[in-house]
Amino acid sequence: xxxxxxxxxxxxxxxxxxxxxxxxxxxxxxxxxxxxxxxxxxxxxxxxxxxxxxxxxxxxxxxxxxxxxxxxxxxxxxxxxxxxxxxxxxxxxxxxxxxxxxxxxxxxxxxxxxxxxxxxxxxxxxxxxxxxxxxxxxxxxxxxxxxxxxxxxxxxxxxxxxxxxxxxxxxxxxxxxxxxxxxxxxxxxxxxxxxxxxxxxxxxxxxxxxxxxxxxxxxxxxxxxxxxxxxxxxxxxxxxxxxxxxxxxxxxxxxxxxxxxxxxxxxxxxxxxxxxxxxxxxxxxxxxxxxxxxxxxxxxxxxxxxxxxxxxxxxxxxxxxxxxxxxxxxxxxxxxxxxxxxxxxxxxxxxxxxxxxxxxxxxxxxxxxxxxxxxxxxxxxxxxxxxxxxxxxxxxxxxxxxxxxxxxxxxxxxxxxxxxxxxxxxxxxxxxxxxxxxxxxxxxxxxxxxxxxxxxxxxxxxxxxxxxxxxxxxxxxxxxxxxxxxxxxxxxxxxxxxxxxxxxxxxxxxxxxxxxxxxxxxxxxxxxxxxxxxxxxxxxxxxxxxxxxxxxxxxxxxxxxxxxxxxxxxxxxxxxxxxxxxxxxxxxxxxxxxxxxxxxxxxxxxxxxxxxxxxxxxxxxxxxxxxxxxxxxxxxxxxxxxxxxxxxxxxxxxxxxxxxxxxxxxxxxxxxxxxxxxxxxxxxxxxxxxxxxxxxxxxxxxxxxxxxxxxxxxxxxxxxxxxxxxxxxxxxxxxxxxxxxxxxxxxxxxxxxxxxxxxxxxxxxxxxxxxxxxxxxxxxxxxxxxxxxxxxxxxxxxxxxxxxxxxxxxxxxxxxxxxxxxxxxxxxxxxxxxxxxxxxxxxxxxxxxxxxxxxxxxxxxxxxxxxxxxxxxxxxxxxxxxxxxxxxxxxxxxxxxxxxxxxxxxxxxxxxxxxxxxxxxxxxxxxxxxxxxxxxxxxxxxxxxxxxxxxxxxxxxxxxxxxxxxxxxxxxxxxxxxx
Numbered sequence: 001x002x003x004x005x006x007x008x009x010x011x012x013x014x015x016x017x018x019x020x021x022x023x024x025x026x027x028x029x030x031x032x033x034x035x036x037x038x039x040x041x042x043x044x045x046x047x048x049x050x051x052x053x054x055x056x057x058x059x060x061x062x063x064x065x066x067x068x069x070x071x072x073x074x075x076x077x078x079x080x081x082x083x084x085x086x087x088x089x090x091x092x093x094x095x096x097x098x099x100x101x102x103x104x105x106x107x108x109x110x111x112x113x114x115x116x117x118x119x120x121x122x123x124x125x126x127x128x129x130x131x132x133x134x135x136x137x138x139x140x141x142x143x144x145x146x147x148x149x150x151x152x153x154x155x156x157x158x159x160x161x162x163x164x165x166x167x168x169x170x171x172x173x174x175x176x177x178x179x180x181x182x183x184x185x186x187x188x189x190x191x192x193x194x195x196x197x198x199x200x201x202x203x204x205x206x207x208x209x210x211x212x213x214x215x216x217x218x219x220x221x222x223x224x225x226x227x228x229x230x231x232x233x234x235x236x237x238x239x240x241x242x243x244x245x246x247x248x249x250x251x252x253x254x255x256x257x258x259x260x261x262x263x264x265x266x267x268x269x270x271x272x273x274x275x276x277x278x279x280x281x282x283x284x285x286x287x288x289x290x291x292x293x294x295x296x297x298x299x300x301x302x303x304x305x306x307x308x309x310x311x312x313x314x315x316x317x318x319x320x321x322x323x324x325x326x327x328x329x330x331x332x333x334x335x336x337x338x339x340x341x342x343x344x345x346x347x348x349x350x351x352x353x354x355x356x357x358x359x360x361x362x363x364x365x366x367x368x369x370x371x372x373x374x375x376x377x378x379x380x381x382x383x384x385x386x387x388x389x390x391x392x393x394x395x396x397x398x399x400x401x402x403x404x405x406x407x408x409x410x411x412x413x414x415x416x417x418x419x420x421x422x423x424x425x426x427x428x429x430x431x432x433x434x435x436x437x438x439x440x441x442x443x444x445x446x447x448x449x450x451x452x453x454x455x456x457x458x459x460x461x462x463x464x465x466x467x468x469x470x471x472x473x474x475x476x477x478x479x480x481x482x483x484x485x486x487x488x489x490x491x492x493x494x495x496x497x498x499x500x501x502x503x504x505x506x507x508x509x510x511x512x513x514x515x516x517x518x519x520x521x522x523x524x525x526x527x528x529x530x531x532x533x534x535x536x537x538x539x540x541x542x543x544x545x546x547x548x549x550x551x552x553x554x555x556x557x558x559x560x561x562x563x564x565x566x567x568x569x570x571x572x573x574x575x576x577x578x579x580x581x582x583x584x585x586x587x588x589x590x591x592x593x594x595x596x597x598x599x600x601x602x603x604x605x606x607x608x609x610x611x612x613x614x615x616x617x618x619x620x621x622x623x624x625x626x627x628x629x630x631x632x633x634x635x636x637x638x639x640x641x642x643x644x645x646x647x648x649x650x651x652x653x654x655x656x657x658x659x660x661x662x663x664x665x666x667x668x669x670x671x672x673x674x675x676x677x678x679x680x681x682x683x684x685x686x687x688x689x690x691x692x693x694x695x696x697x698x699x700x701x702x703x704x705x706x707x708x709x710x711x712x713x714x715x716x717x718x719x720x721x722x723x724x725x726x727x728x729x730x731x732x733x734x735x736x737x738x739x740x741x742x743x744x745x746x747x748x749x750x751x752x753x754x755x756x757x758x759x760x761x762x763x764x765x766x767x768x769x770x771x772x773x774x775x776x777x778x779x780x781x782x783x784x785x786x787x788x789x790x791x792x793x794x795x796x797x798x799x800x801x802x803x804x805x806x807x808x809x810x811x812x813x814x815x816x817x818x819x820x821x822x823x824x825x826x827x828x829x830x831x832x833x834x835x836x837x838x839x840x841x842x843x844x845x846x847x848x849x850x851x852x853x854x855x856x857x858x859x860x861x862x863x864x865x866x867x868x869x870x871x872x873x874x875x876x877x878x879x880x881x882x883x884x885x886x887x888x889x890x891x892x893x894x895x896x897x898x899x900x901x902x903x904x905x906x907x908x909x910x911x912x913x914x915x916x917x918x919x920x921x922x923x924x925x926x927x928x929x930x931x932x933x934x935x936x937x938x939x940x941x942x943x944x945x946x947x948x949x950x951x952x953x954x955x956x957x958x959x960x961x962x963x964x965x966x967x968x969x970x971x972x973x974x975x976x977x978x979x
Contacts, residue, residue: 218282
């Protein structure tokens with residue numbers, strides 16, 4: 001264990017007297033970990049005045065930190081008793097930041113010591129604002145694990161409560177006025193109570209904290225949550241609703257299922273009920289009849305519907321001798337068997353599971369007969385007529401009657417007998433819709449995939465039963481798009497039908513030659529909606545991905561037919577036109593063909609070279625056809641992004657992949673297809689000339705095209721980068737610079753373009769590619785060509801020197817390149833550079849140092865970490881930079897990487913201690929007068945300690961001078977280097 005030194009009174013007084021700014025106190029106390037400072041600080045009243053909330057003139061508030069409390073956190077585990085005594089005596093404050101630190105301290109304390117600060121935590125829980133309220137969940141877990149159950153229950157009771165709507169009085173007045181005027185209650189009079197925390201934090205407290213407590217004290221937690229739930233619903237209710245004795249609480253809407261949340265972050269009231277049900281299950285799991293009976297009594301004594309739902313839910317989960325009378329009571333007492341509405345969700349589950357468990361022993365035959373006759377007497381005709389209004393049809397009523405009987409008899413299915421069992425079976429035999437599930441009985445359902453989910457009017461199984469002719473007619477003619485009658489969030493529509501059709505195409509049509517011939521042959525022209533063609537191609541693409549390539553020729557021929565349907569040149573495309581039978585669009589199907597080609601060219605798919613002609617034919621067509629996204633739409637994003645999100649642009653990219661696919665299969669083959677496609681695209685007579693996005697894409701892939709077909713690339717350089725079309729040249733060459741590294745084999749062919757770029761730097765400054773600006777990429781290229789010996793650093797023929805002159809008005813360009821060079825050097829690793837290359841780097845450094853631009857030299861950070869360069873040289877180079885005036889001047893901004901510099905210096909201590917200390921001293925002494933920035937204390941102390949132990953007296957003096965500079969700058973953690 002570390003041995004701590006007791007501070008002298010002189011040291012304590014001197015330290016406290018040095019605090020000139022809040023940041024000084026903050027830094028000192030956050031770093032102080034010596035427990036022997038507690039008593040001296042306590043004697044000097046350091047722990048008596050926690051800061052309160054600051055209300056600013058602009059209406060905002062600040063929660064100031066209390067550095068002294070941060071120190072107590074640091075030493076809690078070393079001196080828990082002293083810390084508890086001090087914190088327990090702290091005066092109250094409205095500052096949640098103070099209480100948040102106290103909560104951290106409580107979490108570090110054991111058992112009884114932790115609970116001694118319960119009053120402080122309950123004060124915090126009662127505040128209006130909290131910094132990190134999810135920590136309350138951690139505290140409940142902590143107290144539970146430490147067997148401090150009573151304290152945990154008391155805190156939980158505060159945390160789970162809902163509070164009145166902030167506009168409670170106003171809304172109640174509005175509701176009362178509406179009632180007096182016989183007006184319908186308006187939405188703006190709905191009461192919205194809420195807990196003290198947002199939904200996410202409340203969920204964390206309940207799911208982590210309260211549930212852990214419920215594992216140990218389920219009955220107590222359940223009772224507490226019953227009260228909280230009843231209070232929450234009461235706060236939602238107006239006085240007249242109380243007077244009328246209403247039980248309805250809308251819980252079926254905001255909590256459709258008592259245990260299953262509808263989304264990751266549920267509303268707080270849904271979370272409350274979910275947690276209550278979990279605690280109730282804990283009571284039942286203990287198998288204590290007395291506790292279960294007491295809980296049941298508590299639930300029965302509540303007025304709101306949700307509590308009856310919970311009882312039904314529990315009985316369904318735990319059918320046994322104790323719950324059987326309660327179950328019978330609810331089944332026999334239900335009075336709506338003949339109504340036109342279906343059972344409540346929890347009631348039908350309880351009936352279903354109880355009948356499964358008890359069988360005929362649950363109800364006598366006479367009791368069942370009475371219930372079944374009531375069911376068969378319904379639904380009430382007049383009630384149904386009132387429900388559907390003018391849309392009443394006798395045939396619809398008869399169908400609904402059969403469906404109603406099926407739904408109402410289903411929960412009793414295992415207890416049916418005689419004519420009732422026979423009738424129910426006939427209903428099942430005649431049923432053609434999807435099977436009924438428990439969810440069918442939900443009054444309200446939320447979709448799993450967002451606001452809406454989609455369903456086909458026929459399932460894949462039903463579609464597969466059709467003949468090819470009938471299936472074709474169905475997908476052509478069906479257009480009854482609508483919402484599900486039981487759930488408006490489920491949309492029955494054409495896209496869902498197309499997905500179901502794709503499943504049938506995969507499972508039933510592709511394996512059958514006759515069926516496949518029907519759909520891919522002459523009958524394909526009868527498909528009226530292209531969306532179904534799109535899904536056919538997607539199914540085909542999946543076959544290719546799975547390695548089924550035996551029909552590849554047939555697939556290519558079908559795709560060729562698809563792309564013969566070109567995009568329509570409309571001013572504004574019609575939305576969802578691929579789903580229409582008139583004004584239809586083949587755009588999505590053409591994109592599917594493009595995806596199919598990309599899949600075929602992937603290395604892992606391993607399509608044979610025999611497919612060359614078919615794939616080439618598809619590419620040639622797509623690369624030259626009209627593309628609305630390129631030929632008509634206004635440029636909205638980066639040109640390269642626009643290209644790869646268009647069909648023709650992606651086809652050009654696939655042309656390059658096609659070349660590499662040929663190379664993998666045949667190293668010697670000449671790739672004439674690339675030459676042919678480019679010849680058509682570059683032609684002045686082409687129907688659809690190259691667009692700006694396409695120039696960007698071709699610029700990106702120019703080195704690849706050179707590798708695949710050198711003569712084509714060289715011959716057409718002026719077409720790739722047309723200097724007489726400046727926007728196209730900027731898009732193409734700018735993407736070439738940003739998307740590729742320097743490439744020696746092509747430099748001489750594009751040297752003119754590099755020089756042209758230097759003459760047009762200003763025009764390229766607004767271009768950003770892949771997160772950086774084009775001029776910066778140009779400088780990076782030219783630096784690499786310099787170190788590779790393509791041209792000298794300065795003087796005649798130096799493109800690098802020309803670059804520096806051209807961007808001289810923007811010193812940030814110099815700084816960016818200097819930083820980039822350092823990053824490249826660091827990424828090289830520990831292997832030393834070739835001496836020739838190293839000399840070029842050193843020469844470049846001297847050139848930039850002599851130029852003396854502070855903003856540029858400040859970016860030496862990664863040079864210092866570049867282990868491919870001599871450590872001795874790096875330290876000398878860094879030392880010289882620190883001697884340049886204004887390198888760390890505040891008008892250039894704070895030295896962002898000073899902490900990285902310090903860490904890099906520490907790594908070089910063993911061999912170069914004296915130089916490391918010298919550099920660190922210069923770094924600290926050169927800091928802005930406004931004060932030091934953050935310096936990692938561990939690294940800095942390691943450097944100072946190493947220097948203090950040197951035999952050289954000058955080094956030791958430098959250490960002391962640097963330490964004094966740090967202290968004057970407010971870095972008080974350096975008072976004692978041994979801590």
